[in-house]
Amino acid sequence: DSGVTQTPKHLITATGQRVTLRCSPRSGDLSVYWYQQSLDQGLQFLIQYYNGEERAKGNILERFSAQQFPDLHSELNLSSLELGDSALYFCASSASTGAWGEQYFGPGTRLTVT
């Protein structure tokens, strides 16, 4: 158990809909990262927050947004969903802001868009 929790575990929704994925980092970790894992694209970095502020952006679509709240939990919002958004979405947390620190991954949320 990494100490990172993600809800829900599974999500099935229709095209055009909007969903919110939730992540609670390990106790004391200030950095939260979001990743998308799909068969064709592999594991892609989406976005990083550190102590409530956006720190780095990766291959995140404009239809996607995220935020980190004062209690350090984070939410990833996906809107106008398309079939291609079906993937496993991971949250990871780290004590550091940089990539030298170990990232602890949650179990993921499997999103299926029908």
Added chain:
Amino acid sequence: AQSVTQLGSHVSVSEGALVLLRCNYSSSVPPYLFWYVQYPNQGLQLLLKYTTGATLVKGINGFEAEFKKSETSFHLTKPSAHMSDAAEYFCAVSAGGYSTLTFGKGTMLLVSP
């Protein structure tokens, strides 16, 4: 920009045999290198990392990797495979500082009795 190439999407070994998973990277600055493992239906777990210093890095579960700058490689090895090693393995690179991780496509390790 950084990139990672993992040679072989699937590697099959027999229990007790040497495990060798290949990773080559591209980085314009001295890289930080990582190996993560993903067991079925779980998130990724750090196996080992290289930042600076000794180029031979030992990790958990008997795995080790050697940073070879001249070959831009960071191959993962284990002398003797166990059935429990069956999982997907990801190599990742970072430029250090505040940069983020770039992952390879992953290599599925299959271990047969």
